[in-house]
Amino acid sequence: MLPPLFSQPRTFNSTYPVQSASRARRKAPAAVLFGKESRVARDALSLSPPENLMLNYFIELAKIASPSGQEDNIRNHLISRFRQMGLEYKPNLTPEEARRLPPDNGYIIDDMKGNLVISFPGILPPDCDPTLTPEVVINAGHMDTVSPCKDDITPILTHDDASGEIKVIAPAGYVLGADDKAALAPMMLDILNTQRHIHEPRPTKRYIITVGEEAGLKGARELDPAWVEDASSLIVWDHADDNITQYLYNEAFGVKQKRILIYPTGETAAKPSPVSKRPDKSESLHIETQGQYQHVSEMTRGGNAVKSLLESLGGLLAANEKKDPKQRVDIRIQHIAGGTPDFLNTVAGNADAMVQISGRSKDVEEARKLLAEMLAQANAHQKTTSTIEVAPTQWVAPQQAQVNAFTVKTFMNTYQGRKPDGSAINMGAISPFTDEDIGLLKADGIQPKSPQGVVVGFDIRGDEEALKANIREVLAPLKRLAPSGIEWVVKPGAEAEAYYTRPDARPVSITQNAFRQAALETGHAERSLDDLPEVVAAQGQSDLGIFNQVNSTRYSGQKVPGLEASCYHNHQQPGDGKGNGEYVVLSELMLIQRIMAIMAQAFEYPSAIQT
Numbered sequence: 001m002l003p004p005l006f007s008q009p010r011t012f013n014s015t016y017p018v019q020s021a022s023r024a025r026r027k028a029p030a031a032v033l034f035g036k037e038s039r040v041a042r043d044a045l046s047l048s049p050p051e052n053l054m055l056n057y058f059i060e061l062a063k064i065a066s067p068s069g070q071e072d073n074i075r076n077h078l079i080s081r082f083r084q085m086g087l088e089y090k091p092n093l094t095p096e097e098a099r100r101l102p103p104d105n106g107y108i109i110d111d112m113k114g115n116l117v118i119s120f121p122g123i124l125p126p127d128c129d130p131t132l133t134p135e136v137v138i139n140a141g142h143m144d145t146v147s148p149c150k151d152d153i154t155p156i157l158t159h160d161d162a163s164g165e166i167k168v169i170a171p172a173g174y175v176l177g178a179d180d181k182a183a184l185a186p187m188m189l190d191i192l193n194t195q196r197h198i199h200e201p202r203p204t205k206r207y208i209i210t211v212g213e214e215a216g217l218k219g220a221r222e223l224d225p226a227w228v229e230d231a232s233s234l235i236v237w238d239h240a241d242d243n244i245t246q247y248l249y250n251e252a253f254g255v256k257q258k259r260i261l262i263y264p265t266g267e268t269a270a271k272p273s274p275v276s277k278r279p280d281k282s283e284s285l286h287i288e289t290q291g292q293y294q295h296v297s298e299m300t301r302g303g304n305a306v307k308s309l310l311e312s313l314g315g316l317l318a319a320n321e322k323k324d325p326k327q328r329v330d331i332r333i334q335h336i337a338g339g340t341p342d343f344l345n346t347v348a349g350n351a352d353a354m355v356q357i358s359g360r361s362k363d364v365e366e367a368r369k370l371l372a373e374m375l376a377q378a379n380a381h382q383k384t385t386s387t388i389e390v391a392p393t394q395w396v397a398p399q400q401a402q403v404n405a406f407t408v409k410t411f412m413n414t415y416q417g418r419k420p421d422g423s424a425i426n427m428g429a430i431s432p433f434t435d436e437d438i439g440l441l442k443a444d445g446i447q448p449k450s451p452q453g454v455v456v457g458f459d460i461r462g463d464e465e466a467l468k469a470n471i472r473e474v475l476a477p478l479k480r481l482a483p484s485g486i487e488w489v490v491k492p493g494a495e496a497e498a499y500y501t502r503p504d505a506r507p508v509s510i511t512q513n514a515f516r517q518a519a520l521e522t523g524h525a526e527r528s529l530d531d532l533p534e535v536v537a538a539q540g541q542s543d544l545g546i547f548n549q550v551n552s553t554r555y556s557g558q559k560v561p562g563l564e565a566s567c568y569h570n571h572q573q574p575g576d577g578k579g580n581g582e583y584v585v586l587s588e589l590m591l592i593q594r595i596m597a598i599m600a601q602a603f604e605y606p607s608a609i610q611t
Helices: 020-025 050-061 072-084 096-101 180-195 217-223 244-251 295-301 305-322 359-380 398-411 435-443 464-481 505-521 543-554 586-602
Strands: 033-034 037-041 088-091 107-109 116-120 137-143 156-160 168-170 204-210 233-237 252-264 281-290 330-339 350-359 385-391 424-432 454-462 484-490 499-500 536-537 564-565 583-585
Touching: 033 505, 050 072, 050 168, 050 180, 050 586, 072 088, 072 107, 072 116, 072 180, 096 305, 107 330, 116 180, 137 180, 156 244, 168 586, 180 204, 180 583, 204 435, 252 330, 252 398, 252 435, 252 464, 281 305, 281 359, 305 330, 305 350, 305 385, 305 398, 305 424, 330 398, 350 359, 359 385, 398 424, 398 454, 398 464, 398 484, 424 464, 435 484, 454 464, 505 586
Parallel strands: 088 107, 137 204, 137 233, 233 564
Antiparallel strands: 033 037, 037 156, 107 116, 116 204, 156 168, 168 583, 252 454, 252 484, 252 499, 281 350, 281 385, 330 350, 330 424, 424 454, 536 564
């Protein structure tokens, strides 16, 4: 007879003792004080064996720089660690071949595309019908991180005497890589525990660790969808947007990238600003604006360097046009660029421009001062910083200047950030035309008269109605402000455009119950589901969204029943050396691993998902 699934409070066997009481009583000597916390040495902490392992795992991962595209070192480290645990390395094994492996060991499967799949074939309980197939429980995360990161960082350890909490904080100038190493460390502990109890009943357990998530979910796109098609439940331990819990009961959530290619037609040349009879000074200025590369869900913190620079230059152009014609200067924007080419998920952290100002010496000096004022205002608004340097004067192609000025005026006032309804607009990148961009135009039968042009990239999201409204909002100024001689084309971004429907509600309910049970066991009973770690329905901007998108296409609309969750704070914020920056809490890492263990127990019997 099968046990009821969460029909009444259920106590699961713990792999290790409950830690809540020991955390509250733990004492550690203070060295450097940060508010109520004290910076402590590692050997001063009194940790249980599982806590010690968890802290070891997380810190050793944090010390390996793994920016997107450079994951070899951390992948090799993970393979080495798992082999030390006793797992068998099986490179380039297909999902079907993996399903036939014997259940007397765990397996490290390298798909030769950068991703790792750790697989433990299921073992049915002795009182279960032997003809049934074990359920499949998957935990997923990614091994790459954003920058700035480097090898051998020294994270800051702090201890709060009041709560007993131990934090690991990013060192000055760098991120911890907690997105997503705060998921990998609990996975490592859960894998170790599973391997230690290799002959005990369990569902089939898989741990999928992908590459290139921060650079466009590249590893998830390369992953064979058969790895997830049979999942009873899949949790992507990755960032869950702050307000995205509202989508838990919505039917759909959309994500679209738009690349707007703006180019001159050659019909008219750029007309210089009316200036005094004869300019006697021409000055080129190089402007650099620094923001903060961060996940789009953190846009409430500002830091978009592209938006800041457009606001500054737009303010300069507008103020110049309002002046008496005799006091105006000729302003030509020679170059403007910023953000990253693959701008999915990323707020632009840098931007630069080259601006040429010509006119009477007095007017040029006043324009330069005005530019400094505009930069100061935009920096305050967007929480960025800027520098201006005089550069060698160069000839500026009139059509390029015309396109750049139009682009600045068009998007200087475009909304940037999260909206009250949870939708968002992120201006992720701006850059001059490349040969690839010109090729895209020619493929559409467009023959640009000049190689000059600008590409502006947007990451737009929301439910169906909000998504349509946000796209209209972005495109509206193009139609309103475009002068003769300039045209544009809107292209999808590098990522596919899709809606992601709400997954099956049963795994949501099961995971919420697992969360509550784990919270009780690990001393987090006061937490609600709105607290970290978040547990929400999976959306498109994660590996799970891509798993669903690819899986749905291949398997006739089938969706993976899955969730997103996260366990880190001050997401992707570099440390300042004073205890501020990205951080994780040790007890929350333990909570994540406990949820993983309880989820496996919840699906131990094959009919659990139907109960």
